[in-house]
Amino acid sequence: MQGEKLTLSQLEQYLSKAAWILKGPVDASDFKVYIFPLLFFKRVSDVYDEEYQTALAESDGDTEYASLPEMHRFEIPEGCHWRDVRETTTNVGQAIEHALRGIEKANQEFLYGIFGDAQWSNKNKLSDSLLINLIEHFSQHTLGRENANPDILGNAYEYLIKHFADLTNKKAGEFYTPRSVVHLLGLILDPHEGETIYDPACGTGGMLLECVDHLKHNNEDYRTLKLYGQEKNLTSSSIARMNMFLHGIEDFKILRGDTLRDPAFFEADGLQTFDCVIANPPFSLKDWGAENWANDPYGRGVSGIPPKGNGDLAWVQHMVKSMNSTGRMTVVLPHGAIFRPNAEARIRRYLIEHDLLEAVIGLGPNIFYGSPLATCIVVIKQNKEVNKKGKVLFVDASELFRVGRAQNHLEPLHVKQIHDWVSDYRDVENHTKIVCVKDIQENDFNLNIPLYVEKIVEDDLLSVEQAETELKAAWEASLKAERDFKSVLERFI
Structure with missing residues (x-):
């Protein structure tokens, strides 16, 4: 599933399922602390790979040229790519922290502190098996520009923000505005x-x-x-x-x-x-x-x-x-x-x-x-x-x-x-x-x-004369109904 163009619906399901992997050990109010950084980490890595392949094609396979920082929107240091984390089977949280801090440090002007302060190496909350499942889930799709254009990925991201607000019912103004x-x-x-x-x-x-x-x-x-x-x-x-x-x-x-x-x-x-x-x-x-x-x-x-x-x-x-x-x-x-x-x-x-x-x-x-x-x-x-x-x-x-x-x-x-x-x-x-x-x-x-904006209340009340007329008509109708009922009843007595 690495080459297909993703639809908004696919991305929304993909992201919401990532949250379900965390459910249990992680409180719903903390989903965003982990899911958003991983999503961005995956996007940065996949875009880097696209840029690398483009530069490789332009330079007739010159890997040194394709690795130059000027060929990439964001630099990814050695050992800090998504695949490096995916290949890790023990102390996965530590590997994630190392990769995120490395990317921040290499791109300080734009990305310093962007991945937040989540405690990825807390194994009481995030076991290796849980993080491996999460990494494998995110690895199902390629999130480069070819597969997920910014508009669709951005809209899916907005969906995830709303989804987390729904789960935690945040107070007005604190996290999500309708x-x-x-x-x-x-x-x-x-x-x-x-x-x-x-x-x-x-x-x-x-x-x-x-x-x-x-x-x-x-x-x-x-x-x-x-x-x-x-x-x-x-x-x-x-x-x-x-x-x-x-x-x-x-x-x-x-x-x-x-x-x-x-x-x-x-x-x-x-x-x-x-x-x-x-x-x-x-x-x-x-x-x-x-x-x-x-x-x-x-x-x-x-x-x-x-x-x-x-x-x-x-x-x-x-x-x-x-x-x-x-x-x-x-x-x-x-x-x-x-x-x-x-x-x-x-x-x-x-x-x-x-x-x-x-x-x-x-x-x-x-x-x-x-x-x-x-x-x-x-x-x-x-x-x-x-x-x-x-x-x-x-x-x-x-x-x-x-x-x-x-x-x-x-x-x-x-x-x-x-x-x-x-x-x-x-x-x-x-x-x-x-x-x-x-x-x-x-x-x-x-x-x-x-x-200043006065509501005009429509006066639908009847006049006294109209009310008396309608009451009289209703009374006469009830008397007629009673007579008709008695007439029918007499046939059976």
Whole structure:
């Protein structure tokens, strides 16, 4: 099975079966720690072999030429190839660690730390026989470019991310954002060729890849995008980097770190700024770094200090500060962030008085993993279009979802409808309302959507006269039915 082109379905089954091999000794929440690095290791090895054969053909069989580092996207040192690990029968975990560290060391600029910190040599969890089974399973298919093009392999990788989120039911915002929500954010953000895209809480990289897909869909050159992301979680940040490479993305920087306490991207005079900023940050983060915000060297707290126990609007402040002079951003927030009083009201006031807020979109409940709460999308722009200045669009999409057993679903038709409402920018009864800043000021900068999008309840109640008429008719009908019944009954007495 080494020469065939793999379909998406084949790859999905292949990857999900790898997880089942780990089931038992390894907790489901840790599958990703082992499966993703092995998948990437196999891909790098198989692509290396393809490049070697190509160079060999070009040089009439010159093995020294074919082994030159410049012939390969990534260098694989001697003893660190997939086949070296496959040939190992004892201390397999140690052999895997040696290979992964060797590849990282040989490609420090791009791959340093990418394989994470899994304890491969822990034989209590990963016996030699289990790892041999896992290696043999992955060895069934060749994962070079000829057999698994980046789009298909990338989509299978995204499937695996979702599959692991399903298995572990991660809390909203911590690991996996539903693809429909990611797609909606990308549609509203509308990135274009040559732009810079930044996700300050990038997780496994889904938001950034959505921007790439957006350009592909619009027949624009996605290779001109420059992608940036920061992620605190070591495993997630490693997965994000692997995700980019597996999708064939070259121009990106994903760095590990605490964005609010220690942002990773700078320019000479402060934070680096971007054309597009997009995120689904962790909801209602408690220990987010409030103690440093008043004296934040990057000026992110200029509009106020968010509550010590809730970092929702700290993320918004960071994202606003990360937009360039023509920048725009879309962010997912819990509903409380748009109506809670005091400190958060002061931050909302700043956004509104500086005419940065363009739209607030309310989504339905239970769309995110492990969170029954409804969420919203906030759209912010440095330079709003002339017809949108001094106004905010409120969208109530709370009823647009398909009810599921454990989780509700935002379907493609729902995504299209919401995007159409945002694009059309007009009042739609029961769903959207364009509101002047003055009206928001009168509500103390409370952005709770029902304050502005009023639901018109259809009055289907009967008048007293109609009710009396229908009651009389029903009474007469019942009397007739009783007479008919007695008449039938008399025949049998």
